[in-house]
Amino acid sequence: MTNFLYKNDLPDDLDLGPMVAIDCETMGLNPHRDRLCLVQMSSGDGHAHMIQIAPGQTEAPNLCKMLADPKVLKLFHYGRFDIAAMFNAFGTLAEPVYCTKIASKLVRTYTDRHGLKNLLDQLIKVDISKHQQMSDWGARDLSKAQLDYAASDVLYLHKLRDRLNEMLVREGRMALAQSCYDFLPTRALLDLEGWPDVDIFSH
Ligand code: MN
Numbered sequence: 001m002t003n004f005l006y007k008n009d010l011p012d013d014l015d016l017g018p019m020v021a022i023d024c025e026t027m028g029l030n031p032h033r034d035r036l037c038l039v040q041m042s043s044g045d046g047h048a049h050m051i052q053i054a055p056g057q058t059e060a061p062n063l064c065k066m067l068a069d070p071k072v073l074k075l076f077h078y079g080r081f082d083i084a085a086m087f088n089a090f091g092t093l094a095e096p097v098y099c100t101k102i103a104s105k106l107v108r109t110y111t112d113r114h115g116l117k118n119l120l121d122q123l124i125k126v127d128i129s130k131h132q133q134m135s136d137w138g139a140r141d142l143s144k145a146q147l148d149y150a151a152s153d154v155l156y157l158h159k160l161r162d163r164l165n166e167m168l169v170r171e172g173r174m175a176l177a178q179s180c181y182d183f184l185p186t187r188a189l190l191d192l193e194g195w196p197d198v199d200i201f202s203h
Contacts, residue, residue: 001155003147004049010062016043020066021075021157022094024082025137025150031081031192036089037137039063040150044158048151052142053089064092075157077101077116083188093185100157102180103164106173120156123163128152 010016021042028034039051039060051063066072067086076082079099087093104114108122120126132149142150168174190200 001151002047003151004047005142005147006049006051008054008057009051009060010041010049010066012062014049014062016041016049016066016072018071019044019073019075019158021154022082023077023150023153024085026085027138029081031084031088035138036085038142038150039086040154042151042154042157046155048154050147050150055138058090060090064090067092067094070096073098075100075161077119077153077157077160079184080188080191083185084191087188088192093189095185096181097184098161098181099184100160100164102184103161103168103177106177106180107164107167107171116153119160124156124159126156126159128156 021044023040024036025038025040026034026036035055036053038053041049041051051060053060063086067074067090074094074097076094076097076099078101079094079097083094083097100116100119101114104119108114111118117128117130120128129149129152132143132146135143135146135149137146139146165174168177190196190198
């Protein structure tokens with residue numbers, strides 16, 4: 001497993017294939033206040049490609065081309081946050097998408113533990129550390145521990161999706177899950193536009 005680290009954007013000639021796992025690290029949970037610092041990606045081959053985003057940066061053409069490419073499925077865990085963070089930073093909406101947290105909520109109805117660490121542990125027997133989760137992602141020089149942690153958030157999403165899809169088929173909820181993924185980019189936009197805590201479907 002190798003970590004590739006880039007400044008500001010993906011390299012021109014890098015093709016990550018038809019299904020790209022993506023995760024973001026930011027300065028915090030408020031997208032209007034807290035800037036995007038790192039975007040991690042994997043094609044599912046065991047390697048991680050990470051882009052360090054500069055303060056004030058508003059463009060990343062190669063990344064955005066992939067985000068908007070209808071032939072590339074973007075794979076997230078809690079994509080609602082990452083989709084909003086990247087739209088807020090670059091004005092590009094990721095589509096089409098898949099979210100392992102939504103899939104988990106639709107099939108693992110026997111638990112309320114849908115965090116990535118728990119899913120990887122329970123479904124594919126991978127143990128990831130969350131020790132760096134609350135570290136300073138705005139640092140100019142990210143530590144090896146930070147980069148290894150950041151990479152672990154995307155390295156196993158393809159395998160996790162396979163497992164969750166088996167369960168979705170078994171429980172007859174594949175179509176429902178797909179409808180949720182289709183709506184997810186809109187849900188992220190609602191967060192940014194001022195409806196973060198409102199269920200627009202409630203009475
Ligand atoms: Mn992460």
